[in-house]
Each structure stands twice: as structure tokens, then as C-alpha cells.
Amino acid sequence: MATSFLSLEGVSFVLPNGEALFSDLNHIFDQRRTGLVGRNGSGKTVLARILAGQLQPSRGRCVRSGMVRYLAQQVGPTANATVADLAGVRGVLDALRRIEAGRFAQVNFDVVGDRWDIRHQLGHALEQEGLKHLDADTPATALSGGESMRVALIGARLSDADVLILDEPSNHLDQPSRLALINWLQHWPRGLLVISHDRQLLACMERIVELSSLGLRSYGGNYTFYAQAKDQEQQNALTELERTRLDRRREEESMREQRERQEKRQARGTRNSRQANQAKVLLDRQRERSEQSMGKLRRQQTDTQLELAQRMREAAAQVASELHIHVHAPTNIRIVQRQVVALDKVVLPFVPNATRQISLQVMGLQRIGLVGPNGCGKSTLLRVLADRIEPLAGTCRITDRLAYLDQSLDNLGTQCSVLEQLQDINHTIDEGAMRMRLAQLGLGAQKIAVQTESLSGGERLKAALACVLYADEPPELLLLDEPSNHLDLPSLNALETLLRGYQGALIVASHDHAFLSQLGLTNLLVAGTEGWELMAVDHTTQ
Structure with a gap:
């Protein structure tokens, strides 16, 4: 089989209120284990659903090679849902039951495909996960949050997906389950995209991709590499902002001095012309040339100011994209020894x-x-x-x-x-x-x-x-x-x-x-x- 991939081509998404969540994303997610990170509200889940084909972009397109399985971060059960629903195999099991009951419609065979032993696979996987007290028909409402996620992950593991997209899969998992998840993902042989803020999980990724207001950016390493790169970027951004501020102050001082010199020359020329008793027509021409010269200087300085302002905005935007969240500690708390x-x-x-x-x-x-x-x-x-x-x-x-x-x-x-x-x-x-x-x-x-x-x-x-x-x-x-x-x-x-x-x-x-x-x-x-x-x-x- 050819290598599977997900490709974004000029993808944008606009919220119902008209706000652009992200714009013109171009990126290829290949076979490497990839962690997708970004600020809350930056659009990671929306992007994941677009990649999975559950949501259409406002502009652009997503090209998929192979079958994609998306596991949402919220796996809470709906009414009458069972373990089979959480694992995503309810349809196959129902089709098997219909065939076993003598209903041989072609649609039932199409649903089952080659997954004739799915009931055994699910039971074996539940036992391996320490969930042998569950079966396919156990009501999903009887499961804890951690158990629900573990069952959903079993379903992802049993799927024939060429690419898995997992949204915050370690939420609600205890430490042994997290370690088991990491071990499984390290051995997953096909495409994998994990949306997570779990640093332990991100440490086993082969690369990190960050979604921000600046778009998608790939870092060719695990979380440790990503964190070091981000720290260096922050230092570089702050250095560039300070350099830009210094350049702007110097340019503004230089422009002020240029204006003062030009104004002094203009005033001196006017005085000399009057003292020389020149004709009015000559005085008017000199005044016109002086005003043209001053106007040219102002236009040049305006262009320079606009260029400096744009550099400042770009430098400030880069720093703003890296700024850390700040939380104020309570100031009037009573420290008690009791x-x-x-x-x-x-x-x-x-x-x-x-x-x-x-x-x-x-x-x-x-x-x-x-x-x-x-x-x-x-x-x-x-x-x-x-x-x-x-x-x-x-x-x-x-x-x-x-x-x-x-x-x-x-x-x-x-x-x-x-x-x-x-x-x-x-x-x-x-x-x-x-x-x-x-x-x-x-x-x-x-x-x-x-x-x-x-x-x-x-x-x-x-x-x-x-x-x-x-x-x-x-x-x-x-x-x-x-x-x-x-x-x-x-x-x-x-x-x-x-x-x-x-x-x-x-x-x-x-x-x-x-x-x-x-x-x-x-x-x-x-x-x-x-x-x-x-x-x-x-x-x-x-």
C-alpha cells in the first residue's frame, strides 16, 4: 500500500460570526508520529475534524490518502450507548447478528467486510486492558471517564485506519493507562496525529506541529526539542523587537535633525533674498523651490515612518504570539499554620x-x-x-x-x-x-x-x-x-x-x-x- 498522508491546500475556516479561525493553511501530515499543539481556541479540534472529513473548510481543500479514524476528546456516552458504540464497532456487530439470525442481505456482508472475528478481538482487547468485566453490550453510562476513553482507544487500535487522529487521548487516563497508550502509539505502524498538551505523551512524538495566528509551523523533534526551539524563538523575537525600537528611535531623531536643518536653510535663504532686494518673481521661485524641497523631505520621512511602523508591528506580533499567560496570585490570603x-x-x-x-x-x-x-x-x-x-x-x-x-x-x-x-x-x-x-x-x-x-x-x-x-x-x-x-x-x-x-x-x-x-x-x-x-x-x- 502507498504511504498515507493528509494534505492541506489553502485551507481556511471562518466562524459563524465572521471571524477567521485560521487562514490559508498549507501542510502535509505524513507517516511520522506528529503532535499538534496550540493555544486554547486556536482551532485545533476544528482542524482535526477537517482533516478527518467531518467538517468542510470555508476555503481550500484537504486531500486524504487512505482511511482516517478520528477520536474526539469527549467520549461521553449518548442515550442507550454501549461499549460497542464507544469502540466504534456497533454497526459491524449488529450486522453480524443479523447474518447469524439468517438475514443474508448484501448490505450486512458489506458492513462486516473481513471483520468476522471482531467480537473476539474486542473481548480479547478488553481483557488485555484490564476491562474484562465489560463486554460489547455493557451500557456506556456504567463506565468512568477513564474507562470510556480506554474503550474508545481500543476501538481506534482495532480499526483498519491508515491515519489515526486522536484529540486529547490521555485526558482522564491514570498513569498506567497513559504509559500503555504511549507504548501503543510508539508501535503504531501507520499515520498518526495526536492533539495534546500532555508533555509525557508529546515526548514520544517524532515531530511537533504548532497551530497559531501565524499558521502551522513544524518542529522536527519531540516536545523537548519543541520547547527549546520555542524558548530560542522567544529570545530572538524579543531581541528583534528591541532592535526595531532602537532603530525607530534613531531614525526619528535623524529625521527631526533633517527637518530642523531644512527649516533653518529655508529661513536663512528667505532672509538673504529680502536683504538682497531681489525681484518678487525671483523670491517666489526660491520660495517654491524651498517648499518643494521641504515637501520631498516630508514625503521621504513619511515613507520611512510607515516602513518603521510596519517593522514594529511585525516584531510586536511575533512577540505577542509567544507571550506567556500570566496569572495573578491572591494577595490577601491569610497564611495559617493551624x-x-x-x-x-x-x-x-x-x-x-x-x-x-x-x-x-x-x-x-x-x-x-x-x-x-x-x-x-x-x-x-x-x-x-x-x-x-x-x-x-x-x-x-x-x-x-x-x-x-x-x-x-x-x-x-x-x-x-x-x-x-x-x-x-x-x-x-x-x-x-x-x-x-x-x-x-x-x-x-x-x-x-x-x-x-x-x-x-x-x-x-x-x-x-x-x-x-x-x-x-x-x-x-x-x-x-x-x-x-x-x-x-x-x-x-x-x-x-x-x-x-x-x-x-x-x-x-x-x-x-x-x-x-x-x-x-x-x-x-x-x-x-x-x-x-x-x-x-x-x-x-x-
Whole structure:
């Protein structure tokens, strides 16, 4: 079979409001394992759907060589969906059942093709993935987020696709599942495009392609190579901007001196002509020549100013495309040494026996990473701490100044704007300062004015963080459940910086070990087969 590829030829996409999401993209995605990165809202998912043939571009075309399989980042089940639906094999299994029931219509054979053993393949794959308690007819609603994604990835692996496009495939996966995903992708023999902000996953890619306002740019290496190249580009862009500013100041000074010299010559010539008692016609000609000379100088200087302004805009645009997201740390938080969490023999609902009971004390400056496999009770523990659900037994004493951001971001209202919600909880910062802080988060004037339900996942997380951290009374205990999901790489770096500087108590559940390693944790709370274990973090080994 010929090598498969996806080719973009002058592809543009315009949103319903007339805004161009991206324009005139020309690129070839070949057999190399490729990671697609970019800011939240830059259009990565839209581009992926165009590449997969699910969406038509506003202009240009996409040429596909071979069959493409697209796996969306949201694999939540629809009504009556089953494991077979999540794996994308429901149609084949239904056709097999019809044939087995004696219905030999040609359409059933066309659907099955050569996949006569798909039922066995699916069962074997589920068993290998540690999901043998599931079968094709298990209702999808019975699965956790991590299990749903693992089943969807099984379907992608079993497909006959020549090119796989995976959109944030590691979201909701625990660390063993992430490692299994990475191992599989490293051995995938055909075309692969992965949209991700997971640095561990991007590290196994053969190249990184970035989508930005400047278009698509390819970096011929993995995430480490990409990060180093971006740092160098940022330095080069800042150097060029400063050089351009200096050139502009020098040119403006030179032009000012030229104008002054010309004006002095003009004034001197006029005085000399009057003293020489020249005829009016000669004086008029001299004045006309002088004005023409001055006009020529002004036109030349105007052209130079326009050229310098254009160079400044280009240099500034290059720097702006590389600017990091900035998050302001809370300034009026009370640093407390006292105990903010005290759990005594608390029994958690809906979790395995090994992690059903927990006793835990947390002091005001402790920073705890909550780790463990999917289904061990991490989210349940956070919900008990946040008073969202009642424990089955035991006693809880928890500070009332806490904030909890779960994976669905329930603290963020969907029917009003970010600015409106922030104004409701902060009465000390004026609107201009609020707008500035939201803009520094990557939420511009257009984003903060619309209902938050229309924002992307990463944009909604930024909005939810703003509504917690910029409140009049910021929390002294911050509970976060998988906060790195959906965040673009600059925003992830900003969040890491923010949380390192956060002075309250912190408990954060995450499967992203690279993210946790950047937070300056004091402890890890590990859910294992023997129960919960609070371990001190040794930073000398990180």
C-alpha cells in the first residue's frame, strides 16, 4: 500500500460570526508520529475534524490518502450507548447478528467486510486492558471517564485506519493507562496525529506541529526539542523587537535633525533674498523651490515612518504570539499554620474496600498531590472535603474558606459571562483591572463578554480559576481535580507558576506527573492496594 498522508491546500475556516479561525493553511501530515499543539481556541479540534472529513473548510481543500479514524476528546456516552458504540464497532456487530439470525442481505456482508472475528478481538482487547468485566453490550453510562476513553482507544487500535487522529487521548487516563497508550502509539505502524498538551505523551512524538495566528509551523523533534526551539524563538523575537525600537528611535531623531536643518536653510535663504532686494518673481521661485524641497523631505520621512511602523508591528506580533499567560496570585490570603483538614476514620462511599476509610490531617501550608489509579476514590475524597457528598461514617473538620474545582467546573455558571461572575465576587478591583487580568489569562474582550458555555474547555478552566483566585476572600484551602486537563501549554506553565506561589493549603488530584512535579508539593497522598498512604516528597530526587 502507498504511504498515507493528509494534505492541506489553502485551507481556511471562518466562524459563524465572521471571524477567521485560521487562514490559508498549507501542510502535509505524513507517516511520522506528529503532535499538534496550540493555544486554547486556536482551532485545533476544528482542524482535526477537517482533516478527518467531518467538517468542510470555508476555503481550500484537504486531500486524504487512505482511511482516517478520528477520536474526539469527549467520549461521553449518548442515550442507550454501549461499549460497542464507544469502540466504534456497533454497526459491524449488529450486522453480524443479523447474518447469524439468517438475514443474508448484501448490505450486512458489506458492513462486516473481513471483520468476522471482531467480537473476539474486542473481548480479547478488553481483557488485555484490564476491562474484562465489560463486554460489547455493557451500557456506556456504567463506565468512568477513564474507562470510556480506554474503550474508545481500543476501538481506534482495532480499526483498519491508515491515519489515526486522536484529540486529547490521555485526558482522564491514570498513569498506567497513559504509559500503555504511549507504548501503543510508539508501535503504531501507520499515520498518526495526536492533539495534546500532555508533555509525557508529546515526548514520544517524532515531530511537533504548532497551530497559531501565524499558521502551522513544524518542529522536527519531540516536545523537548519543541520547547527549546520555542524558548530560542522567544529570545530572538524579543531581541528583534528591541532592535526595531532602537532603530525607530534613531531614525526619528535623524529625521527631526533633517527637518530642523531644512527649516533653518529655508529661513536663512528667505532672509538673504529680502536683504538682497531681489525681484518678487525671483523670491517666489526660491520660495517654491524651498517648499518643494521641504515637501520631498516630508514625503521621504513619511515613507520611512510607515516602513518603521510596519517593522514594529511585525516584531510586536511575533512577540505577542509567544507571550506567556500570566496569572495573578491572591494577595490577601491569610497564611495559617493551624489545621485546615481533620478526617478521623472517614468512610468514603462508592470506592473500593482498600480505600474506603481514611484518616488525614492537613496544615495550612501543606501541598498534597493526590495520586492513584482510576476508580480508587480520589474524586470522591475531594467531594467529601468540599462537602459535596456525605461520608458513610467518621468525623470531618474542614475550614469553611475553601474552593473546589472539579472536572465539570460546577462553580462556573454557564448562562452569564466571566466578567459578570467575577464582578459578583470581587468588589475591590475596578472593571478595567478585571479586564486586564482576564486578558492576561488569555481571555480577551470577546471571550469575557459571552456566556461561558460557549467557551472551550481550557478557556472555561481559566475562567473558573479567575472566579476562585480573584475573589474578595480567596481560599485558604484549594481543592483541584485534574486541573491540567484541557489547558494549552502556555496556560499549563502559568498554572504551575501560580500554584507554586499559592500560599494556602493545596490538594490536587492529577495523573499528570510532569505537572505535579512542578508544584513544589510537600506530600503525596497515594491510593494503593493497602489503603491511603501520606508520603513526604523528596525534592532532591526530582
